[in-house]
Amino acid sequence: MSTPYHHGNLRAALVDAGLELARAKGPDGVVLREVARQVGVSHNAAYRHFADRDDLLLEIADRGMAELSGAMQARVDALPDELDAVTRARLRLHEVGRAYVEFALAEPGLFTAAFSCFSENAAGREPGSGPYEMLNAALDELVAVGYLAAARRPGAEVTCWAAVHGFSLLHLEGPMRVVDPADRDAALTGLLDTIDRGLGDPATG
Amino acid sequence: MSTPYHHGNLRAALVDAGLELARAKGPDGVVLREVARQVGVSHNAAYRHFADRDDLLLEIADRGMAELSGAMQARVDALPDELDAVTRARLRLHEVGRAYVEFALAEPGLFTAAFSCFSENAAGREPGSGPYEMLNAALDELVAVGYLAAARRPGAEVTCWAAVHGFSLLHLEGPMRVVDPADRDAALTGLLDTIDRGLGDPATG
DNA sequence: AACTGAATGTTGACGCCGCCCACATGCCCA
């Protein structure tokens, strides 16, 4: 009555609670018993909906990835239209990278949780919506507009991803945890600039 | 008698055992009770030498960092001498980065353990011996030989570190765990090349 | 050589955790 024996939508409630825990304390904060406690259900109830803790974490990771994708998409969409093709493509890559780092620093727990495990059918439900696909799209555009030589295109996505991913982790859990935000932003600008120069064709850019 | 009540050098033995556990299973594999078990001492014995688990992990991390430094130094020292200054400086940066990634992939557990926590007096006991210092030295040399413009020097160490760190983690625990070594090496070469181009002064390089 | 205090190691306990089991409850459909 007051609290019906069957929750009705326990699975979703568990994921939501777990998501909040991940946000607040990172992947290690997603404790099955605590999640159950917050939903007001007994420990073990979760096992009717998830094989084990990792299975829950997997779904949380997917949600985190989706959120990251959204943040990246938002920044890309906010780009002004009236730019020439080349600078627009270059700015697009910058925004993709900046959004990635911005999200990681704004949501450290969720970000690390999202990378603590991976599902096969990754974040992007419909193709093209995941962070990886957005990055590849940005790079493809750089080739299309003639800024990035086609010969340099293979592997470029790994370079870009590695750079922003490493930057995020170094400032999140790494030795750069304590640098002040201004220096951090300057360093990020420098990183994006170096990548831009490194990818660009001197003849064209 | 057979096994003396006092171990004699328990602290070092615990660190060694913990180091092996870290190597094999990463930071989460460093379990106090297991470390004690391996040394043949009761659980809790470790508390006479370490404040808590993190304290032990800290020392393990230091050792891991030192090992990383050694691997980097070895690669740098192996560089041939008879090169002109500019290419030598550029190669030096390449080797620093390659050694970093190589170590991370060869010793995944120890590498992640080394970055799972940090001591204040970081890895390099004597100044200049830590990974960070070696990277900075390589970049300073790039400035000295005129390849890297002094104006681009600030923040360059963050860019380089982020790139190789991110590359390592993406291939270690990240979505790129499964790419085959050949592709991985090609991607790393591409990354180092992009960084080299991004840092270099077009007029000089 | 005996005494004493500090250092070191042991035993036992507490409260967490993930996970497994047997059982209780409520829903749906024949």
Place this chain on the structure above:
DNA sequence: TGGGCATGTGGGCGGCGTCAACATTCAGTT
């Protein structure tokens, strides 16, 4: 109406980190 199945409960197991009390050894003083 009744039976089967999904869902939630309660208890228990072993493992963890940590604390407190106790045992043993060592080293320095007299």
